[in-house]
Ligand SMILES: [Zn+2]
Protein backbone atom coordinates (compact mmCIF):
# COMPACT_ATOMS: atom_id res chain seq x y z
CA UNK A 601 0.00 0.00 0.00
CA UNK A 602 3.05 2.27 0.30
CA UNK A 603 2.36 5.84 1.29
CA UNK A 604 -1.22 5.77 0.10
CA UNK A 605 -3.84 6.56 2.69
CA UNK A 606 -6.27 3.77 3.38
CA UNK A 607 -9.09 5.85 2.03
CA UNK A 608 -7.28 6.43 -1.28
CA UNK A 609 -7.00 2.73 -1.73
CA UNK A 610 -10.76 2.63 -2.27
CA UNK A 611 -10.51 4.55 -5.47
CA UNK A 612 -7.44 3.01 -7.02
CA UNK A 613 -7.94 1.20 -10.31
CA UNK A 614 -6.70 -2.22 -11.26
CA UNK A 615 -6.66 -3.85 -7.86
CA UNK A 616 -8.52 -6.78 -6.49
CA UNK A 617 -12.13 -7.06 -5.47
CA UNK A 618 -12.78 -6.18 -1.85
CA UNK A 619 -14.70 -9.32 -1.11
CA UNK A 620 -13.55 -12.14 -3.39
CA UNK A 621 -10.08 -10.82 -4.33
CA UNK A 622 -10.59 -11.42 -8.04
CA UNK A 623 -8.81 -8.77 -10.11
CA UNK A 624 -10.96 -5.76 -10.96
CA UNK A 625 -10.35 -3.25 -13.72
CA UNK A 626 -11.82 -0.35 -11.78
CA UNK A 627 -13.67 0.36 -8.58
CA UNK A 628 -13.49 -1.85 -5.54
CA UNK A 629 -15.97 -4.63 -6.17
CA UNK A 630 -15.96 -7.06 -9.08
CA UNK A 631 -19.15 -7.18 -11.20
CA UNK A 632 -20.21 -10.44 -9.58
CA UNK A 633 -19.88 -9.13 -6.01
CA UNK A 634 -21.62 -5.85 -6.90
CA UNK A 635 -24.46 -7.90 -8.30
CA UNK A 636 -24.68 -10.00 -5.16
CA UNK A 637 -24.81 -6.86 -3.05
CA UNK A 638 -27.56 -5.28 -5.11
CA UNK A 639 -29.57 -8.20 -6.46
CA UNK A 640 -31.42 -8.81 -3.22
CA UNK A 641 -33.13 -5.45 -3.61
CA UNK A 642 -35.12 -6.86 -6.51
CA UNK A 643 -36.52 -9.64 -4.38
CA UNK A 644 -36.53 -8.27 -0.84
CA UNK A 645 -36.89 -5.11 1.17
CA UNK A 646 -35.99 -4.51 4.79
CA UNK A 647 -38.54 -4.57 7.60
CA UNK A 648 -38.83 -0.90 8.50
CA UNK A 649 -37.82 -1.55 12.10
CA UNK A 650 -35.49 -4.57 12.34
CA UNK A 651 -34.13 -4.52 8.79
CA UNK A 652 -34.51 -8.25 8.27
CA UNK A 653 -35.47 -8.99 4.71
CA UNK A 654 -39.05 -9.42 3.59
CA UNK A 655 -40.19 -10.70 0.24
CA UNK A 656 -41.56 -7.95 -1.92
CA UNK A 657 -44.98 -9.66 -2.10
CA UNK A 658 -45.30 -9.14 1.65
CA UNK A 659 -46.88 -5.71 1.77
CA UNK A 660 -46.79 -4.73 5.46
CA UNK A 661 -43.96 -2.40 6.54
CA UNK A 662 -43.13 -4.47 9.61
CA UNK A 663 -42.16 -8.14 9.71
CA UNK A 664 -44.40 -10.48 11.74
CA UNK A 665 -41.94 -10.47 14.65
CA UNK A 666 -41.90 -6.66 14.89
CA UNK A 667 -45.68 -6.57 14.57
CA UNK A 668 -45.89 -8.80 17.60
CA UNK A 669 -43.35 -6.86 19.64
CA UNK A 670 -41.13 -3.99 18.53
CA UNK A 671 -37.43 -4.38 19.36
CA UNK A 672 -35.93 -1.77 21.71
CA UNK A 673 -33.54 -0.39 19.06
CA UNK A 674 -34.80 2.41 16.79
CA UNK A 675 -33.91 0.57 13.63
CA UNK A 676 -31.50 -1.96 12.17
CA UNK A 677 -30.20 -2.21 8.62
CA UNK A 678 -27.58 -4.32 6.84
CA UNK A 679 -25.46 -4.32 3.72
CA UNK A 680 -27.30 -7.40 2.45
CA UNK A 681 -28.47 -10.92 3.19
CA UNK A 682 -26.24 -13.48 4.90
CA UNK A 683 -25.44 -15.26 1.66
CA UNK A 684 -22.83 -15.52 -1.07
CA UNK A 685 -19.69 -13.41 -0.90
CA UNK A 686 -20.99 -11.36 1.99
CA UNK A 687 -21.40 -14.45 4.12
CA UNK A 688 -18.04 -15.77 3.01
CA UNK A 689 -16.38 -12.45 3.87
CA UNK A 690 -17.87 -12.51 7.37
CA UNK A 691 -16.78 -16.10 7.97
CA UNK A 692 -13.25 -15.32 6.76
CA UNK A 693 -13.00 -12.29 9.00
CA UNK A 694 -14.38 -14.10 12.01
CA UNK A 695 -12.99 -17.59 11.85
CA UNK A 696 -9.99 -17.32 9.55
CA UNK A 697 -8.70 -14.10 11.01
CA UNK A 698 -8.68 -12.17 7.72
CA UNK A 699 -8.75 -8.85 9.54
CA UNK A 700 -8.05 -6.84 6.41
CA UNK A 701 -11.70 -7.45 5.47
CA UNK A 702 -12.82 -5.09 8.24
CA UNK A 703 -11.84 -2.15 6.06
CA UNK A 704 -14.04 -2.85 3.01
CA UNK A 705 -16.86 -4.17 5.18
CA UNK A 706 -16.59 -1.03 7.33
CA UNK A 707 -16.84 1.01 4.16
CA UNK A 708 -19.98 -0.87 3.09
CA UNK A 709 -21.46 -0.31 6.57
CA UNK A 710 -20.80 3.41 6.25
CA UNK A 711 -22.72 3.46 2.95
CA UNK A 712 -25.72 1.84 4.63
CA UNK A 713 -25.75 4.47 7.39
CA UNK A 714 -25.19 7.35 4.99
CA UNK A 715 -27.97 6.23 2.65
CA UNK A 716 -30.68 5.57 5.26
CA UNK A 717 -32.10 8.87 6.54
CA UNK A 718 -33.72 7.14 9.54
CA UNK A 719 -30.27 6.85 11.15
CA UNK A 720 -30.23 10.59 11.72
CA UNK A 721 -26.95 11.71 13.28
CA UNK A 722 -25.55 9.12 15.68
CA UNK A 723 -22.83 10.38 18.02
CA UNK A 724 -20.87 7.26 18.83
CA UNK A 725 -20.20 3.79 17.47
CA UNK A 726 -20.30 0.83 19.85
CA UNK A 727 -19.45 -2.76 18.92
CA UNK A 728 -21.38 -5.77 20.20
CA UNK A 729 -18.85 -7.19 22.68
CA UNK A 730 -17.59 -10.73 23.05
CA UNK A 731 -17.30 -12.42 26.41
CA UNK A 732 -13.73 -12.48 27.67
CA UNK A 733 -13.64 -16.23 27.10
CA UNK A 734 -14.66 -15.86 23.44
CA UNK A 735 -12.24 -12.98 23.05
CA UNK A 736 -9.41 -15.16 24.29
CA UNK A 737 -10.36 -17.91 21.85
CA UNK A 738 -10.54 -15.59 18.86
CA UNK A 739 -7.96 -12.98 19.90
CA UNK A 740 -10.03 -10.20 18.35
CA UNK A 741 -13.60 -8.96 18.24
CA UNK A 742 -14.77 -8.72 14.64
CA UNK A 743 -17.45 -6.20 15.60
CA UNK A 744 -14.82 -3.96 17.19
CA UNK A 745 -12.73 -4.09 14.02
CA UNK A 746 -15.78 -3.21 11.93
CA UNK A 747 -16.68 -0.39 14.35
CA UNK A 748 -13.22 1.09 14.12
CA UNK A 749 -13.40 1.30 10.32
CA UNK A 750 -17.00 2.49 10.33
CA UNK A 751 -16.16 5.18 12.88
CA UNK A 752 -13.32 6.37 10.69
CA UNK A 753 -15.51 6.58 7.59
CA UNK A 754 -18.30 8.41 9.41
CA UNK A 755 -16.01 10.56 11.54
CA UNK A 756 -17.52 9.23 14.78
CA UNK A 757 -15.87 8.22 18.01
CA UNK A 758 -15.79 4.51 18.79
CA UNK A 759 -16.53 3.49 22.35
CA UNK A 760 -14.99 0.06 22.45
CA UNK A 761 -14.89 -0.64 26.18
CA UNK A 762 -18.17 0.78 27.36
CA UNK A 763 -20.46 -2.14 26.65
CA UNK A 764 -19.27 -5.49 27.96
CA UNK A 765 -20.50 -9.04 27.93
CA UNK A 766 -20.31 -10.08 31.53
CA UNK A 767 -21.26 -13.65 31.24
CA UNK A 768 -20.16 -16.25 28.72
CA UNK A 769 -23.23 -17.75 27.08
CA UNK A 770 -23.50 -20.96 25.09
CA UNK A 771 -23.75 -20.49 21.30
CA UNK A 772 -27.21 -19.37 20.24
CA UNK A 773 -27.40 -21.69 17.24
CA UNK A 774 -29.85 -24.51 17.77
CA UNK A 775 -31.83 -22.73 20.49
CA UNK A 776 -35.40 -21.57 19.91
CA UNK A 777 -36.39 -17.97 20.48
CA UNK A 778 -37.43 -18.17 24.16
CA UNK A 779 -34.29 -20.16 24.97
CA UNK A 780 -32.15 -17.59 23.14
CA UNK A 781 -33.75 -14.76 25.08
CA UNK A 782 -33.11 -16.51 28.34
CA UNK A 783 -29.58 -17.35 27.29
CA UNK A 784 -28.68 -13.69 26.77
CA UNK A 785 -30.83 -11.91 29.33
CA UNK A 786 -28.77 -9.65 31.53
CA UNK A 787 -25.48 -10.78 30.00
CA UNK A 788 -24.54 -7.32 28.64
CA UNK A 789 -23.80 -4.25 30.75
CA UNK A 790 -22.53 -0.71 30.42
CA UNK A 791 -19.44 -0.21 32.56
CA UNK A 792 -18.91 3.53 32.06
CA UNK A 793 -22.32 5.18 32.10
CA UNK A 794 -20.91 8.68 31.81
CA UNK A 795 -19.58 7.97 28.33
CA UNK A 796 -22.95 6.99 26.78
CA UNK A 797 -25.15 9.35 28.80
CA UNK A 798 -27.59 11.13 26.47
CA UNK A 799 -26.00 9.81 23.27
CA UNK A 800 -27.65 8.47 20.14
CA UNK A 801 -25.60 5.35 19.64
CA UNK A 802 -24.85 3.22 16.61
CA UNK A 803 -24.46 -0.43 17.61
CA UNK A 804 -22.38 -2.57 15.23
CA UNK A 805 -22.32 -6.32 14.67
CA UNK A 806 -21.38 -8.67 11.86
CA UNK A 807 -24.73 -10.43 11.48
CA UNK A 808 -28.25 -9.92 12.73
CA UNK A 809 -30.29 -13.10 12.79
CA UNK A 810 -33.07 -13.09 15.36
CA UNK A 811 -32.17 -9.62 16.61
CA UNK A 812 -31.99 -10.90 20.17
CA UNK A 813 -28.32 -10.03 20.70
CA UNK A 814 -28.89 -6.50 19.35
CA UNK A 815 -31.95 -6.18 21.59
CA UNK A 816 -30.07 -7.32 24.70
CA UNK A 817 -27.24 -4.85 23.97
CA UNK A 818 -29.77 -2.08 23.37
CA UNK A 819 -31.49 -2.68 26.69
CA UNK A 820 -28.12 -2.47 28.46
CA UNK A 821 -27.17 0.74 26.62
CA UNK A 822 -30.51 2.40 27.37
CA UNK A 823 -30.22 1.37 31.02
CA UNK A 824 -26.72 2.85 30.94
CA UNK A 825 -28.14 6.21 29.88
CA UNK A 826 -27.93 6.20 26.06
CA UNK A 827 -30.73 8.23 24.51
CA UNK A 828 -31.35 5.90 21.58
CA UNK A 829 -29.77 2.94 19.82
CA UNK A 830 -29.70 2.19 16.09
CA UNK A 831 -28.10 -0.97 14.75
CA UNK A 832 -26.08 -1.66 11.63
CA UNK A 833 -24.74 -5.06 10.60
CA UNK A 834 -22.91 -6.43 7.59
CA UNK A 835 -25.52 -9.09 6.97
CA UNK A 836 -29.05 -9.83 8.05
CA UNK A 837 -31.39 -12.78 7.81
CA UNK A 838 -34.49 -13.29 5.73
CA UNK A 839 -37.73 -13.14 7.70
ZN1 LIG B 1 -15.72 -9.90 -6.05
Ligand SMILES: [Zn+2]
Pocket residue numbers: 647648649650651652662663664665666667
Ligand atom coordinates in the same frame (compact mmCIF):
# COMPACT_ATOMS: atom_id res chain seq x y z
ZN1 LIG C 1 -38.92 -6.55 11.77
